[in-house]
Amino acid sequence: MRAIEFAEYGSPDVLRPHDVAVPEPGPGQARVAVRVAGVNPMDWKLRGGAMADVIPLRLPHRPGLELAGVVDAVGDGAPVAVGDEVFGWARTGSYAEFALASVIVRKPESLSWADAAALPVAGEAALRGLRLLSVGAGDVLLIHGASGVVGGLATQLAVARGATVIGTSGERGAETVRALGAIPVRYGDGLVRRVRDTGLRVDAVLDAAGFGALPDSVALLGGTERIVTLADPAAFELGITFSGGEPGDQNTGVLAELGDLAASGRLVVRHAAAYPLSEAARAQFESAGGHSGGKITLRVG
Ligand SMILES: NC(=O)c1ccc[n+]([C@@H]2O[C@H](COP(=O)([O-])OP(=O)(O)OC[C@H]3O[C@@H](n4cnc5c(N)ncnc54)[C@H](OP(=O)(O)O)[C@@H]3O)[C@@H](O)[C@H]2O)c1
Numbered sequence: 659m660r661a662i663e664f665a666e667y668g669s670p671d672v673l674r675p676h677d678v679a680v681p682e683p684g685p686g687q688a689r690v691a692v693r694v695a696g697v698n699p700m701d702w703k704l705r706g707g708a709m710a711d712v713i714p715l716r717l718p719h720r721p722g723l724e725l726a727g728v729v730d731a732v733g734d735g736a737p738v739a740v741g742d743e744v745f746g747w748a749r750t751g752s753y754a755e756f757a758l759a760s761v762i763v764r765k766p767e768s769l770s771w772a773d774a775a776a777l778p779v780a781g782e783a784a785l786r787g788l789r790l791l792s793v794g795a796g797d798v799l800l801i802h803g804a805s806g807v808v809g810g811l812a813t814q815l816a817v818a819r820g821a822t823v824i825g826t827s828g829e830r831g832a833e834t835v836r837a838l839g840a841i842p843v844r845y846g847d848g849l850v851r852r853v854r855d856t857g858l859r860v861d862a863v864l865d866a867a868g869f870g871a872l873p874d875s876v877a878l879l880g881g882t883e884r885i886v887t888l889a890d891p892a893a894f895e896l897g898i899t900f901s902g903g904e905p906g907d908q909n910t911g912v913l914a915e916l917g918d919l920a921a922s923g924r925l926v927v928r929h930a931a932a933y934p935l936s937e938a939a940r941a942q943f944e945s946a947g948g949h950s951g952g953k954i955t956l957r958v959g
Pocket residue numbers: 698699700779780783802803804805806807808809826827828829830831845846866867868869887888889901902903945948949950951952953
């Protein structure tokens with residue numbers, strides 16, 4: 659089968675197509691014929707080597723954390739059957755024609771392949787961030803990166819819970835943020851003043867961007883307690899919660915919830931681009947630019 663791998667850390671050019679063996683599912687696993695693979699910032703952070711100390715990879719490495727596709731073979735006790743249309747987290751890289759998976763659920767019929775492949779990583783992170791912050795009705799929540807994939811999903815989920823959301827974006831993302839039901843504020847110098855100019859007092863902060871907005875967040879809240887970042891390692895020095903997820907956070911309940919919300923139109927994934935598998939390097943390059951304006955996916959099957 660065709661798969662994208664890299665044998666050394668480096669620029670997107672290290673991503674190369676290879677003919678590799680089709681993986682065999684073990685107990686509890688399914689082999690999925692991948693239709694769409696999601697591209698995430700984690701993919702290029704790992705490829706670039708910046709995280710090699712924290713998450714060392716065995717090279718060659720096949721990227722891809724999430725997938726949507728059709729079950730093609732199952733191991734003993736797999737949670738799905740051959741022929742099922744599924745989505746979820748990949749155990750072997752999803753930048754491939756086939757990948758193994760165990761935390762997967764059936765895809766709601768009305769959910770597109772692209773939406774299904776876009777939900778696991780970003781959707782789980784958005785739900786987790788709101789859970790850790792106990793966001794509920796009446797809260798004023800500041801979301802850094804509301805124009806991004808994770809921030810955009812978190813914005814919709816928080817608004818649906820009755821929170822008022824102030825969402826940061828660049829110049830071009832303001833309309834997107836407004837359409838999601840939030841009050842748009844431009845990120846960058848002067849953020850504290852612009853947030854205060856909304857006339858709202860911030861109760862909690864979710865950083866889904868990771869571009870140095872934690873000190874401003876502390877200034878706005880007057881403390882560190884109700885701040886969670888998904889992306890800024892400065893959190894460790896500032897005594898702020900950095901959430902990368904705990905074992906068990908990636909579960910089928912979360913997938914079912916996300917699938918149901920998206921299939922019923924209560925959660926909308928904004929898509930930026932879909933590339934063929936062979937253009938994985940271009941897809942990661944675009945994601946790493948930081949302003950893709952939506953989800954980037956790879957069309958595989
Ligand atoms: N910890 C976890 O479990 C977890 C899970 C998933 C993702 N993440 C992390 O969360 C982050 C966002 O992921 P994503 O998939 O949502 O990425 P994304 O779609 O590319 O979103 C990036 C966001 O960052 C904003 N941004 C870009 N440059 C900025 C700057 N200089 N200052 C402030 N904001 C800026 C973008 O705004 P504009 O587009 O408007 O410029 C956009 O809102 C990534 O770092 C990712 O690794 C963490």
